[in-house]
Amino acid sequence: MTKIRIAIQKSGRLNEESLSILKRCGISIDNGKDQLKAAARNFPLEVFYLRNGDIPQYLRDGVVDIAIIGENVLIEKGEDISIATKLGFSKCKVSLAIPKSDAYSSVKDLEGKRIATSYPNTVRKYLEEKGVSAELHIINGSVEIAPNIGLADAICDIVSSGSTLFKNNLKEVEVMLKSEAVLAVSPNITAERKAILEKLLFRIQSVLKATRxxxxxxxxxxxxxxxxxxxxxxxxxxxxxxxxxxxxxxxxxxxxxxxxxxxxxxxxxxxxxxxxxxxxxxxxx
Structure with missing residues (x-):
């Protein structure tokens, strides 16, 4: 029997909320400890647990048919991938931040500065639109420490509550984009699996409407x-x-x-x- 293949984040908050919405859609998933793949008992669906940053390429290659992923990751790594629906959870911002003691009047203040980020494409596009040229340092991991150790003058990162910025003596100065979890679709999805997607979307939209x-x-x-x-x-x-x-x-x-x-x-x-x-x-x- 044909099954639709869905990718979700391997661990963390997005993993938990993704499994939660599938459960509210009446889909029971047999999860084993440290499994990288699991099947649903009562719906033609297989779950692949993947690193968030790898999911856009898996969608592009047709290894998975759909994915629950942060919109910010698609903007950075998968602008060519379509979104079936927004899901209303895991909301955050992608923002620029600088040390609290630094003065700031506009994005023009970042001209010629060093910015540490794991979102280089997003930052580059934003700065080009604003007519600002800056040096980007690509860091995979915690970027908040970069200004404190002299590696950068500013950072670009995900901001939820702002507590991490506060702890690292930083302040948010520009909100580049707002993001939430979305259901993304592979450009290579087959017609047979697209029919299953329509059934899943019907359930998801019923759950989201009830939530609102x-x-x-x-x-x-x-x-x-x-x-x-x-x-x-x-x-x-x-x-x-x-x-x-x-x-x-x-x-x-x-x-x-x-x-x-x-x-x-x-x-x-x-x-x-x-x-x-x-x-x-x-x-x-």
Whole structure:
């Protein structure tokens, strides 16, 4: 039986979150200790555990069909590889940073400076767009130490919380790009495996939609029902059911989590009571 081959990071946070989203898609993977390859029990899928930086080439060569990878890695090493969907986790920035004690007014201050990075293509392109020429030192590993040992005047690296920069007495001065995990697709994927990808994408998008939404039930006085229904951004239209108490109705709908509190405040002001909020496991549209 044909299986789609997916690459995920061998270890670390992206590994854990990648396995988590596959699990929420109902895919059970037989993971053994230190395995480099594993099969799913209930879906035509094989998992390859690879180094993050190697994944773009494996996609390009058709060794794997799809991959969960940081968008920043694709920008650096795989701009020719297409993205099927963004996944909403492992968010970070790729930023330029300099010692805290150094003055900084604009990217022009980096003219002629030495920049340590493991993202040379990204930095080079960014500086060219800004009309800045700098000397790049390519380092595979921790670049934060470079200014402290006199190797560089600035660094370019991934920034999540900023704590690593703080510990190394550095400050972020330019955000070059924002990144998150994406599902990337090999340019050599076969039609048969593309059909499996479509099934996987359907599951992933159902999980992501559920993650971004909340299921809301509330009690509404009938004389305010029209006002309350206008506030609610339901999928098509909210469900309205009569309550045992005369003059009241129960309203069921889905609210996007990004606008959730604003909508709840409006509902309360419009007379809604007994508002119950529930998480959604899957959302099939």
């Amino acid at each position: 939404s909340k299921y809301v039930l509330l009690n509404a006085p009938n004389d305010q029902l029209d006002v309350i229904l206008k506030i609610l951004p339901g999928m098509r239209s909210p469900t309205v059911l009569p309550l045992a108490e005369k003059g009241w109705s129960s309203v069921h709908t889905v609210i996007d989590k990004d606008t959730f509190w604003e909508v709840i405040d409006e509902l309360k002001q419009a007379g809604a009571e007994g508002i119950l909020v529930c998480p959604i496991e899957k959302m099939v549209l």
